[in-house]
Amino acid sequence: MxxxxxxEIVLFYGAIKWVILSTIIGIIVGIxxxxxxxxxxxxxxxxxxxxxxxxxxxxxxxITALIIEKIAPEAKGHGTEKVIESIHKRNGKINPxxxxxxxxxxxxxxxAGGSAGKEGPSAQIGAGLASIFADIFKxxxxxxxxxxxxxxxxxxxxxxxxxxxxxxxxIEVLIVGNMFYEALxxxxxxxxxxxxxxxxxxxxxxxxxxxxxxxxxxxxFAEAIIAGIFLGLVSIIFIETLNxxxxxxxxxxxxxxxxxxxxxxxxxxxxxxxSKNFLGLGIDTIERALNGERIAWYFFLVKIIFxxxxxxFxxxxxxxxxxxxxxxxxxxxxxxxxxxxxxTLSAIGMINLLASVTNTPIAxxxxxxxxxxxxxxxxxxxxxxxxxxxxxxxxxxxxxxxxIRKR
Amino acid sequence: MxxxxxxEIVLFYGAIKWVILSTIIGIIVGIxxxxxxxxxxxxxxxxxxxxxxxxxxxxxxxITALIIEKIAPEAKGHGTEKVIESIHKRNGKINPxxxxxxxxxxxxxxxAGGSAGKEGPSAQIGAGLASIFADIFKxxxxxxxxxxxxxxxxxxxxxxxxxxxxxxxxIEVLIVGNMFYEALxxxxxxxxxxxxxxxxxxxxxxxxxxxxxxxxxxxxFAEAIIAGIFLGLVSIIFIETLNxxxxxxxxxxxxxxxxxxxxxxxxxxxxxxxSKNFLGLGIDTIERALNGERIAWYFFLVKIIFxxxxxxFxxxxxxxxxxxxxxxxxxxxxxxxxxxxxxTLSAIGMINLLASVTNTPIAxxxxxxxxxxxxxxxxxxxxxxxxxxxxxxxxxxxxxxxxIRKR
Numbered sequence: 173m174x175x176x177x178x179x180e181i182v183l184f185y186g187a188i189k190w191v192i193l194s195t196i197i198g199i200i201v202g203i204x205x206x207x208x209x210x211x212x213x214x215x216x217x218x219x220x221x222x223x224x225x226x227x228x229x230x231x232x233x234x235i236t237a238l239i240i241e242k243i244a245p246e247a248k249g250h251g252t253e254k255v256i257e258s259i260h261k262r263n264g265k266i267n268p269x270x271x272x273x274x275x276x277x278x279x280x281x282x283x284a285g286g287s288a289g290k291e292g293p294s295a296q297i298g299a300g301l302a303s304i305f306a307d308i309f310k311x312x313x314x315x316x317x318x319x320x321x322x323x324x325x326x327x328x329x330x331x332x333x334x335x336x337x338x339x340x341x342x343i344e345v346l347i348v349g350n351m352f353y354e355a356l357x358x359x360x361x362x363x364x365x366x367x368x369x370x371x372x373x374x375x376x377x378x379x380x381x382x383x384x385x386x387x388x389x390x391x392x393f394a395e396a397i398i399a400g401i402f403l404g405l406v407s408i409i410f411i412e413t414l415n416x417x418x419x420x421x422x423x424x425x426x427x428x429x430x431x432x433x434x435x436x437x438x439x440x441x442x443x444x445x446x447s448k449n450f451l452g453l454g455i456d457t458i459e460r461a462l463n464g465e466r467i468a469w470y471f472f473l474v475k476i477i478f479x480x481x482x483x484x485f486x487x488x489x490x491x492x493x494x495x496x497x498x499x500x501x502x503x504x505x506x507x508x509x510x511x512x513x514x515x516t517l518s519a520i521g522m523i524n525l526l527a528s529v530t531n532t533p534i535a536x537x538x539x540x541x542x543x544x545x546x547x548x549x550x551x552x553x554x555x556x557x558x559x560x561x562x563x564x565x566x567x568x569x570x571x572x573x574x575x576i577r578k579r
Numbered sequence: 580m581x582x583x584x585x586x587e588i589v590l591f592y593g594a595i596k597w598v599i600l601s602t603i604i605g606i607i608v609g610i611x612x613x614x615x616x617x618x619x620x621x622x623x624x625x626x627x628x629x630x631x632x633x634x635x636x637x638x639x640x641x642i643t644a645l646i647i648e649k650i651a652p653e654a655k656g657h658g659t660e661k662v663i664e665s666i667h668k669r670n671g672k673i674n675p676x677x678x679x680x681x682x683x684x685x686x687x688x689x690x691a692g693g694s695a696g697k698e699g700p701s702a703q704i705g706a707g708l709a710s711i712f713a714d715i716f717k718x719x720x721x722x723x724x725x726x727x728x729x730x731x732x733x734x735x736x737x738x739x740x741x742x743x744x745x746x747x748x749x750i751e752v753l754i755v756g757n758m759f760y761e762a763l764x765x766x767x768x769x770x771x772x773x774x775x776x777x778x779x780x781x782x783x784x785x786x787x788x789x790x791x792x793x794x795x796x797x798x799x800f801a802e803a804i805i806a807g808i809f810l811g812l813v814s815i816i817f818i819e820t821l822n823x824x825x826x827x828x829x830x831x832x833x834x835x836x837x838x839x840x841x842x843x844x845x846x847x848x849x850x851x852x853x854s855k856n857f858l859g860l861g862i863d864t865i866e867r868a869l870n871g872e873r874i875a876w877y878f879f880l881v882k883i884i885f886x887x888x889x890x891x892f893x894x895x896x897x898x899x900x901x902x903x904x905x906x907x908x909x910x911x912x913x914x915x916x917x918x919x920x921x922x923t924l925s926a927i928g929m930i931n932l933l934a935s936v937t938n939t940p941i942a943x944x945x946x947x948x949x950x951x952x953x954x955x956x957x958x959x960x961x962x963x964x965x966x967x968x969x970x971x972x973x974x975x976x977x978x979x980x981x982x983i984r985k986r
Contacts, residue, residue: 180969182986183969183971184808184969187804187808349758351756351941353755353756353757353983354983354985356941357961357964357965360960360961361961364957397598401594534758541948549743550742550743553767554767558764561764562587576760576761579589
């Protein structure tokens with residue numbers, strides 16, 4: 173009896189401790205991410221006023237590669253990967269310099285027109301702030317690890333306005349097939365608090381409730397499976413191409429900033445051939461796809477090239493916003509052949525690709541409901557899981573541990 | 580390249596195989612559960628016309644204990660536990676006789692007024708049908724296991740009309756802290772198909788969208804935590820009392836059917852002291868609580884006693900419907916002290932207790948959204964996880980494996 177009471181007190185104390193710690197992390201990350209997003213948007217608004225702003229891309233990638241190489245090499249590439257690596261290899265220990273460098277690098281990359289996302293930097297900034305907090309209060313490894321996961325969840329929640337999906341993403345993305353339940357409570361609280369803080373500080377989010385709710389029948393069921401297979405294949409193309417370009421980058425025996433110069437020049441060339449649609453975050457195109465406008469068929473393929481060159485050749489940024497662009501335009505394209513309306517398939521495609529490249533089918537399914545509501549959620553979830561399976565053991569995060577047999 | 584292509588074909592084949600298998604299981608379980616629910620409701624409607632129908636309880640528990648002991652001992656107690664046990668110990672092998680015996684036992688128990696649920700039998704019927712299917716098609720152990728998990732998910736989905744929560748419940752409940760991702764695709768498909776089949780065959784479901792959506796602030800945040808702690812304590816009382824009575828049952832050295840006779844007599848006595856409100860499924864009381872009516876403070880405590888006596892002493896049935904009664908009335912009682920309205924706290928209490936006693940915080944959180952909508956979901960989720968933690972390593976399913984440090 174006495175033992176049981178002691179056990180209860182320990183549980184109670186642990187729960188309250190984590191409520192407090194994760195609330196604090198949620199507030200810190202919410203403020204940090206808000207500052208980052210405001211600076212980023214201001215900077216993008218400034219540069220995009222100039223017709224040929226992207227001409228600066230070679231210079232921007234040169235500078236980004238340079239400051240990253242000199243000051244914080246961990247800030248290279250897309251951010252969530254680095255956080256996963258730090259959790260698996262260093263119990264979440266993150267170099268504090270990553271926070272400002274990642275912030276500056278991403279702003280330079282995106283303002284000049286590099287194709288990258290804003291969630292990776294946010295997760296890295298969140299995790300970095302959590303790690304600094306753990307340093308200051310001398311937390312042990314286990315507590316630090318949990319706190320850093322909170323940082324990922326909070327960053328994700330504040331960027332996309334989806335705290336439930338953000339929380340699950342943080343604990344699902346580390347080890348595929350083995351959710352990190354110990355961080356469930358702190359991740360949720362940090363995600364929700366961070367999202368509330370960002371909202372109150374003026375970050376706005378867009379949600380797209382779907383107009384149609386298709387009845388459940390064999391036709392739609394079969395088409396959801398086809399969508400899952402198609403997006404799974406897009407995911408394979410994306411990851412294989414990414415790996416191919418990262419190999420080239422490693423094999424090129426020249427100074428990294430020069431590689432940035434080359435990558436930037438290729439992007440300028442590609443922009444002159446195609447258009448400016450593939451530069452930057454690409455929110456306009458994502459919105460058009462989600463609103464059911466018809467997008468040209470090759471958009472998802474061209475965006476893959478832009479994104480991979482940006483992230484492999486010196487640029488700094490996230491990978492999920494481009495994935496939303498690629499997934500939604502691929503789904504939009506698929507609507508030419510299936511019976512779902514274009515807006516619905518764009519939404520399904522967007523979430524499917526996320527589930528597939530990051531191996532997070534549950535977080536992605538929840539994100540669908542948070543962003544698009546309950547309409548067609550059953551179809552979206554089935555196709556998410558199919559896309560997740562078809563992708564096999566590939567991952568956009570090389571440090572992710574895969575502990576599941578998908579066959 | 581050739582190896583990668585081969586790998587893809589295997590993944591593709593596996594996905595399609597499981598789409599087909601789980602669709603078939605979804606249809607079979609959907610029909611099976613519908614037959615069970617229709618027989619159950621017809622039978623309850625029949626007996627409840629008589630004022631003192633519960634006088635038959637000693638006889639009913641005697642008969643139930645007798646047929647279970649003679650024909651299929653696995654049908655004893657609450658069903659989901661037995662399915663979990665069969666998955667962990669026998670790769671999901673289930674005695675086919677369990678299906679009809681569980682069906683008959685539960686109908687007898689509930690029609691006479693025993694306090695039990697309908698989801699456990701449904702999960703057991705679903706899992707039993709899946710196991711029979713695996714026998715007929717000579718599936719190997721790994722496939723049988725996945726198929727039986729589909730049966731749990733499908734049974735849950737068809738009873739409560741919550742296919743997403745049902746699917747997650749099936750893969751979350753086996754090992755706490757280690758979701759069974761391999762069964763993700765089949766569980767979802769079986770759940771959704773089974774739910775569609777039951778709906779089309781005339782089973783109706785009730786959903787309760789909450790009228791108020793409380794803004795996010797410190798007061799409500801703190802109160803959600805208090806609700807989680809309170810329901811976690813209710814969960815401890817429930818499980819400890821259940822274990823206590825099951826010990827007594829085992830220590831009593833008399834013929835099991837006679838124990839049923841004794842248990843039934845105690846229930847008759849308790850009904851005469853309290854009222855008929857605690858008999859059967861208790862759906863009326865759950866509905867009243869969820870509609871925001873004020874329920875007497877002692878309801879949740881008395882229902883604990885009724886349920887435990889029914890399930891420990893010979894009765895057959897599920898445990899989740901009584902948990903919904905206990906949780907919603909406990910939440911309803913808590914509304915006397917907090918600032919949430921009564922309907923909201925009843926809904927939160929109902930889902931918290933489920934999360935806590937079954938150790939399924941994610942399935943329960945999703946169930947909240949499926950049953951009650953998005954209003955106050957953040958509060959519900961936080962309190963679900965708190966209740967889950969406070970409960971410690973207890974579980975209403977003794978065979979459940981707990982692979983998580985909650986402290």
